[in-house]
Amino acid sequence: MKGKTIYTNTIGRLDKLISLNIEEITDYGLLELQMSLVRFNVTDSIEDISPYHNFTFWANDGRLNVFPDSFSIADVLPDMTFSAFLNKLKNWLNLDIDFKHDTVTIDYVEEKFVETSFRDESHLEADRYIKKSNQNKAYELKDSKETIYITKDGVVSNISEYKSENVNTIDTGVDVMKIEKKNSLFTARRREGSDFRILLYDGLKNGLPVTVSAINEIDFSIENVYERLWKNWLRFRVTSETIKDKFSCDIYENLTTELGRYKYNKTQLVKKISKRRVKENRWEVSIESETLG
Structure with missing residues (x-):
């Protein structure tokens, strides 16, 4: 690298970290590094500023990527409670998590909502109800590095025209975790300050447990996560109509959020149900739902 210019700037101040990684050294003799600065001035040509050089050098000895022979479970688990970890997974993978007694059922919302069974509730139609379009809403789906915006038009470059309360x-x-090459191996680099870091591992490569950026063209980019786990669900949310109605019914009516409903000539996914007993065998029911299709 002798005589090679590796960095220039025009702001009048130089603050640059330069890292050198020496690989496959067979000669264990002296390694000499020499650096110098020059300033180029259009009027005065090159001016010697060597008296003002201020370099700091440090070196770390030893090999990179020396893998341990054993691991503690504390080394690989996130430093958070299980409920916090479960919420992270839910928000990331668009999961529906249902707790019933001693059983937990986990489904992908992206797949589950299109398989919903619908119950005909035409006999429970109210004379008046509230209907509101959701096409004025937008979503932003983000991770620590990237953000994508979704509206009724699909993925868009910005949503500045949408009101903040509708986003x-x-x-x-x-x-x-960023994949980097070190010492001829590919490994993930941990970024400090993040409590939920992920990487992809696809088995040993040449006998070493290295990381990969994708498996079968599937990666963890926010675009890939959106296409696989959020696209249809968010498309439904920004093209649907919200319906709110109130009616009375027999206490034995099977009203549940697990079933969709057919009412007012539309199939709907039920979001919320509230009930109030007004007579011994009658409920006053308020339901909020979103139209599907």
Whole structure:
């Protein structure tokens, strides 16, 4: 690298970290590094500023990527409670998590909502109800590095024309660890300050547990996560109509959020149900739902 210019700037101040990684050294003799600065001035040509040089050098001895023979579970688990970890997974992978007694059922919302069974509730139609379009809403789906915006037109470059109260943010909280080459190996670099970091591992490569950026063309980029786990669900949310109605019914009516409903000539996914007993065998029911299709 002798005589090679490796960095220039025009702001009048130089503050640059330069890292050198020496690989496959067979000669264990003296390694000499020499650096100098020159300033080029259009009027005065090159001016010697060597008296003002201020370099700091340091070196770390030893090999990179020396893998340990054993691991403690504390070394690989996130430093958070299980409920916080579960919420991270839910926001990242768009999961529906249902707790019933001693059973937990986990489904992908992206797949589950299109398989919903619908119950005909035409006999429970109210004379008046509230209907509101959701096409004025937008979503931003983000991780620690990237953000994408979704509206009724699909993925767009910005949503500045949308009111802030109509923008829903889904922060996955995920930090996809950067893959770097070190000592002829590919490994993930941890970024400090992130409590939910992920990487991809696809088995040993040449006998070493190295990381990869994708497996079968699947990676953890926010675009890939959106296409696989959020696209249809968010498309539904920004093209649907919200319906709110109130009616009375027999207490034995099977009203549940697990079933969709057919009412007012539309199929709907039920979001919220509230009930109030007004007579011994009658409920006053308020339901909020969103139209599907």
